[in-house]
Amino acid sequence: MIQEKYILKKKSKFLFAILFVLSVYSCKSQEKENPTTLGSTNFDIEKITFKEDINTLFGKNKYYKTSIKDDNASDIAYNYIVSKKENQGIKVSLGNIDISEYKYDFKISNDNKIIGISTSFVSKENSKDKIIQNIDNQFKSYKVNINQLYENPTVYRWEAPEKIIQFTYSSFEGDNIYNISIVNKNFSCDKFPLEKIFVGEDICLKKYTKK
Numbered sequence: 001m002i003q004e005k006y007i008l009k010k011k012s013k014f015l016f017a018i019l020f021v022l023s024v025y026s027c028k029s030q031e032k033e034n035p036t037t038l039g040s041t042n043f044d045i046e047k048i049t050f051k052e053d054i055n056t057l058f059g060k061n062k063y064y065k066t067s068i069k070d071d072n073a074s075d076i077a078y079n080y081i082v083s084k085k086e087n088q089g090i091k092v093s094l095g096n097i098d099i100s101e102y103k104y105d106f107k108i109s110n111d112n113k114i115i116g117i118s119t120s121f122v123s124k125e126n127s128k129d130k131i132i133q134n135i136d137n138q139f140k141s142y143k144v145n146i147n148q149l150y151e152n153p154t155v156y157r158w159e160a161p162e163k164i165i166q167f168t169y170s171s172f173e174g175d176n177i178y179n180i181s182i183v184n185k186n187f188s189c190d191k192f193p194l195e196k197i198f199v200g201e202d203i204c205l206k207k208y209t210k211k
Contacts, residue, residue: 040089050114052186077197078104095134107197115197116183126176128169128197145211155208
């Protein structure tokens with residue numbers, strides 16, 4: 001009798017474990033992933049994996065391609081610049097903030113790997129806190145404190161296992177100036193000239209430092 005109760009208890013625990021795993025998997029499967037191609041289905045730049053195939057990602061969208069050079073004038077990477085002006089149906093967001101109307105600058109290495117993505121825009125609306133909250137919603141535990149050298153710009157930074165998110169905010173004559181960059185951690189500052197890729201953003205924290 002005692003042995004039967006033990007077996008039933010063990011089976012119950014086993015069934016509970018299976019149900020728990022299935023429920024977690026179900027929740028994960030319901031999370032919306034980014035589309036493989038930029039278009040009318042929303043692409044959340046926070047969810048970029050850097051494993052995207054660039055030919056599939058850009059699809060039939062129009063983009064401008066410019067080279068990024070090192071000090072010896074050799075090409076080390078490329079900017080793929082996509083804008084809604086050229087692609088009316090495109091939909092891009094930062095979390096739940098629609099940023100489709102702005103340009104997106106994908107940084108691509110010589111071997112077609114995504115180094116990162118940047119977007120910059122100017123607005124009369126002060127959305128600084130809203131942007132920070134959207135990034136915090138997913139990456140708050142990875143937020144790092146920065147020694148702020150200046151009030152303009154102010155730098156905010158999150159360092160997740162696979163990516164770095166850097167948000168820079170400044171204001172000038174009533175305009176709010178925003179720059180958001182998301183960097184693939186496979187490209188580190190000690191092995192790759194990221195300062196040449198993300199010009200003026202101090203991605204490698206040579207001026208700003210962590211507290």
